[in-house]
Amino acid sequence: MISTNSISNGVLVVNIDEDELHSDENFAIECLKLITKHSLYYMVLNVDKFKTVQKDDILKLEKLIKLLSVNNIKSMVCGIDLNSILVLLHFVENFNFNSTLDVQRAVDEIKNKN
Known part of the structure; x- marks a missing residue:
């Protein structure tokens, strides 16, 4: 795995490598x-x-989150910059995952989500 990871307050944080998300078929596993x-x-x-989060990135992330959910893992995406969000709103009707702007907020909020 190229993506780096760490554990913070009982939460695994994966800093996703953009190329790995798309090129590694086993990334979710x-x-x-x-x-x-x-x-x-x-x-x-x-x-x-990520340089810019695009529709393909969102679709890959949704698949990963679905796999995690099926395995009773709560997940949250963070780090999508505001410019990407504004562009994505024109191409993606909605995101099927929770998100925050930064890692610390995600770590703080993930355990409090239903």
């Missing part, structure tokens, strides 16, 4: 293995290193 290895139930997916 690797994320699931990683969270299982650490016996955690919360994951924050940080995309702040």
